[in-house]
Amino acid sequence: MQETKEFYGHGKLLLTGEYFVLDGATALAAPTRQGQRFRVRPMLQDSRYDLIWRMHVPGQSQASTFSFTSEDWSHTHLSDDPIRSRLQQLFYAAEQLRPRCTVQLLGQEVDTELEFPTDWGLGSSSTLVWFLARFLEINAYDLLRLSFNGSGYDVACAGVDGPIMYQRRDSDPIIKPVHFRPDWAASSCFVHRNKKQNSREGIAKYREAAAAAGAKDRISGISKALLDKTSDLRAAASLLEEHEQLIGETLGLSPVKDLLFADFDGTVKSLGAWGGDFVWVLSERPATWVRDYFNERGYPTVIAYNDMLL
DSSP states (O other): OOOOEEEEEEEEEEOSOTTGGGGTOOEEEEEEEEEEEEEEEEOSSOOSSSEEEEEEOTTOSSOEEEEEOGGGGSSSOOOSSHHHHHHHHHHHHHHHHSTTGGGGGTTEEEEEEEOSOGGGOSOHHHHHHHHHHHHHTSOHHHHHHHTTOSOSHHHHHHTOSSOEEEEOOTTSOEEEEOOOOOGGGGGOEEEEOSSOOOHHHHHHHHHHSOOOTTHHHHHHHHHHHHHHTTTOHHHHHHHHHHHHHHHHHHHTOOOHHHHHOTTOSSEEEEOSSTTSSEEEEEOSSOHHHHHHHHHHTTOOOEEEHHHHBO
16 A cells, blocks of 8 residues: 655745745745645545545645646646646646656545645745656756746755755756854844735736846845844845845836835835835844834734744
């Protein structure tokens, strides 16, 4: 009898390099403490379906269940349901990379358990890509390219246990584990903006923009310099503010601090796709003051750096 197989992929945050990482800039990224669990086991009873897929997410008392036959992913006809369609895309893409690899899914039940709210944008899709690539024994970055696209840093974070420097390079990105645990980071935090940004829209806007000459190299330089400024909060804050300015000028958008938190005593840096998800907050003020500042303005989710990241 086949045994149950279990996998765990970490969520992600891109601390530096957003957008420019798509074009080969060096980015600083880190896995989150919360991620997604996957369990694969043989079907417990006979079924007219070839695969049962259950998704458990926070805040829902019952799992979302999807049933498939192998024909469901043997063509490009996609379901109207966005989640089912996402799975079909992945199965189809996997078959293009290694024909008949999805035979391993036949007769199986897959249970997924997401540990963070879906609107946090911490990597429900990237952990899914990472899991399927491992289970089906295919290249995760090729699977990402044929399905959702993106830089791949999030897939890299799913399988590591600490911060990384990441540089996109097709199927074989450069991933360098780094020690990034400066004293000032422990007093910083992440604040959720109460909205999830569509990363595809952000990428499209970036693709339409004309970046200033040397901007990509400067973004890479900021990522690397941040590692060298580990003992100085003010120097790190200055680097992150420069980073915000570069991205804002490229996209033709105002930094989030200018828009929403102009009176905040500290630095507020957007993460990932601008306009939603989390921002990274640095301040010399006490943590209680920072938390109260954002709570009073309607942002209840304030998470300390060490509570968020590995």
